[in-house]
Amino acid sequence: xxxxxxxxxxxxxxxxxxxxxxxxxxxxxAGHETDTTDYFLASKSLPWWAIxxxxxxxxxxxxQIVGMAGSGYAIGLAIASYEWMAAATLLLVAKYFLPxxxxxxxxxxxxxxxxxxxxTIRTVMAVFWLVLYVFVxxxxxxxxxxxxxxxxxxxxxxxxxxxxxxFALLYQLRGGLKAVALTDIVQVTLxxxxxxxxxxxxxxxxxxxxxxxxxxxxxxKALVQQAPDHFHMILSANDPHYKDLPGLSVIIGGMWxxxxxxxxxxxxxxxxxxxxxxxxxxxxxxxxxxxLKLIMPIIIVLPGIAAVLLAPNLAKPDxxxxxxxxxxPPGLLGLVFAALVAAIIASxxxxxxxxxxxxxxDIYARFAxxxxxxxxxxxxxxxxxxxxxxxxxxxxxxxxGGLDQAFQYxxxxxxxxxxxxxxxxxxxxxxxxxxxxxxxxxxxxSVLLSLVFRFGGIAALEAVxxxxxxxxxxxxxxxxxxxxxxxxxQVQQGEGIRKEAHLFRTSAGFNAAAVAILAxxxxxxxxxx
Numbered sequence: 155x156x157x158x159x160x161x162x163x164x165x166x167x168x169x170x171x172x173x174x175x176x177x178x179x180x181x182x183x184a185g186h187e188t189d190t191t192d193y194f195l196a197s198k199s200l201p202w203w204a205i206x207x208x209x210x211x212x213x214x215x216x217x218q219i220v221g222m223a224g225s226g227y228a229i230g231l232a233i234a235s236y237e238w239m240a241a242a243t244l245l246l247v248a249k250y251f252l253p254x255x256x257x258x259x260x261x262x263x264x265x266x267x268x269x270x271x272x273x274t275i276r277t278v279m280a281v282f283w284l285v286l287y288v289f290v291x292x293x294x295x296x297x298x299x300x301x302x303x304x305x306x307x308x309x310x311x312x313x314x315x316x317x318x319x320x321f322a323l324l325y326q327l328r329g330g331l332k333a334v335a336l337t338d339i340v341q342v343t344l345x346x347x348x349x350x351x352x353x354x355x356x357x358x359x360x361x362x363x364x365x366x367x368x369x370x371x372x373x374x375k376a377l378v379q380q381a382p383d384h385f386h387m388i389l390s391a392n393d394p395h396y397k398d399l400p401g402l403s404v405i406i407g408g409m410w411x412x413x414x415x416x417x418x419x420x421x422x423x424x425x426x427x428x429x430x431x432x433x434x435x436x437x438x439x440x441x442x443x444x445x446l447k448l449i450m451p452i453i454i455v456l457p458g459i460a461a462v463l464l465a466p467n468l469a470k471p472d473x474x475x476x477x478x479x480x481x482x483p484p485g486l487l488g489l490v491f492a493a494l495v496a497a498i499i500a501s502x503x504x505x506x507x508x509x510x511x512x513x514x515x516d517i518y519a520r521f522a523x524x525x526x527x528x529x530x531x532x533x534x535x536x537x538x539x540x541x542x543x544x545x546x547x548x549x550x551x552x553x554x555g556g557l558d559q560a561f562q563y564x565x566x567x568x569x570x571x572x573x574x575x576x577x578x579x580x581x582x583x584x585x586x587x588x589x590x591x592x593x594x595x596x597x598x599x600s601v602l603l604s605l606v607f608r609f610g611g612i613a614a615l616e617a618v619x620x621x622x623x624x625x626x627x628x629x630x631x632x633x634x635x636x637x638x639x640x641x642x643x644q645v646q647q648g649e650g651i652r653k654e655a656h657l658f659r660t661s662a663g664f665n666a667a668a669v670a671i672l673a674x675x676x677x678x679x680x681x682x683x
Contacts, residue, residue: 156307157306157308160485162307165495172341172499173325176328179329179333180332189529192332192532193532194510194511194515195428196332196336197429199429199431200426200429200430200435201431202435204335205429205430205435205439205440206439206441207443209244209426209443210338210342212423213240213423213501214450214454214497214500215295216302216498221472222458226455227468227474228395229395232387234451235387235399235409236409238678239405241671243414244440244443244444245441245444245671247417247440248437248660249437250583251418252427252433252440253433254583254653255428257657261515264276264421266582271589271590271593275593275594276516280516280517284513284517287505287508287542289546292543293546293553299314299495299502315550319546319547322502326539327536327540330535333503340496344492344493351490353370353460355481356481360373361373364379381459384462385682387404387678388405388683396619400619408623408624408628411573415575427440444671445667448671457475461474479494570608571600573600574598574599574600574601574627577600577635578597581593581636585636587639592634592635595638607627
């Protein structure tokens with residue numbers, strides 16, 4: 155498949171526009187020299203709409219769109235729990251995590267760990283996050299993005315791989331987080347519009363083929379009637395996909411571990427909220443992202459379910475989204491393809507900026523000899539960003555080229571440490587007696603236990619569903635961390651953190667929005683149980 159001239163023109167126009175917009179929002183006043191706060195935290199001036207949009211743009215990329223549509227094709231609506239439970243998690247992070255981070259002037263997650271526990275854990279976790287972000291997350295984003303571009307546009311994959319990485323680098327190189335966050339409202343708008351166009355056209359066709367007419371409501375009703383097994387949120391134990399989504403664990407078990415780690419302790423995500431004008435502005439941004447999360451399944455899961463009827467003989471589930479895109483007429487295909495590219499670029503640029511932030515502030519600034527100027531640190535950040543992209547482009551194919559499901563590569567390696575990271579932050583935030591030794595024990599235990607479950611050769615352990623495995627390892631790691639903390643009390647930990655009770659008070663508007671999101675979630679799960 156290749157793009158028509160009209161489609162290619164639409165995509166090219168988008169690329170020129172978004173690049174120009176990023177440079178425009180990156181402009182600075184005459185005589186002002188960009189410092190680390192400007193570059194890594196957008197001058198701590200982000201409004202709520204930029205925070206919310208940027209959270210979604212950073213989160214939704216090719217692996218999310220193509221992978222979740224594929225899961226919608228294979229499993230059904232149950233995969234939407236990843237989106238809907240994230241909405242509830244964002245509320246918890248906004249109310250209980252952000253007040254502590256912002257009150258203590260946190261720039262990076264390793265910095266928080268040092269301030270709470272001590273310098274050793276900051277260095278250990280900074281190095282770990284850099285390795286994970288470069289060799290797992292960044293490589294996966296541009297690799298899966300290049301696969302999507304190749305399938306839809308017929309572009310050589312190596313060319314697509316290099317093009318996506320370099321474009322994302324140049325796009326944010328001048329303005330840093332500000333360039334990323336202030337353009338993400340455009341990216342998210344295009345993503346939502348593109349997804350709604352696919353949902354509208356596919357449902358219309360289903361309605362015409364199987365329902366009472368070409369309308370979207372007729373099409374949705376026909377889709378539910380024709381594929382009823384794809385419209386259950388909680389899978390039973392005898393479902394063939396139970397190991398992927400093990401029943402109630404998606405709402406009361408291991409998914410919470412993954413979500414809290416991702417949305418609350420992940421530099422790549424939380425950096426947007428750390429750059430807010432104020433705590434209320436950050437919390438409004440989180441709520442906005444929560445509402446956007448509620449509609450994401452319409453955009454990225456529903457097209458996959460529609461493919462069950464419109465493209466029933468696909469070789470692989472991950473072909474569902476590209477198959478639905480191929481049904482679009484010229485012009486609209488260009489728009490939806492531009493939306494897909496927007497998601498890839500936004501996620502890649504966000505990851506690049508987070509890598510540069512951690513390397514510069516948590517590694518270079520701490521170990522470089524002599525006092526480093528702000529200008530020098532920004533330059534180091536830009537060089538680190540460029541090197542990260544080059545490394546990712548060169549290693550993506552060797553690391554991921556032989557895998558059938560690159561998305562599983564992300565889940566597998568991230569999941570080894572997710573329970574430990576959640577343990578460290580929950581204890582650091584909410585249990586005063588936690589020590590650095592206890593936190594390090596929890597982190598190491600998470601990795602070792604995950605290795606035993608995954609590669610220990612014990613059939614009973616290997617059969618445990620991924621989410622349940624995370625929950626079990628979380629509990630064991632938590633108990634070990636608490637036990638070591640109590641057995642080896644630390645005389646002096648970091649500088650300490652502020653967490654006065656008044657920090658957790660939220661506005662009436664936030665509370666009303668939170669109740670609305672939770673009510674919608676209860677209604678969705680009750681209806682589609």
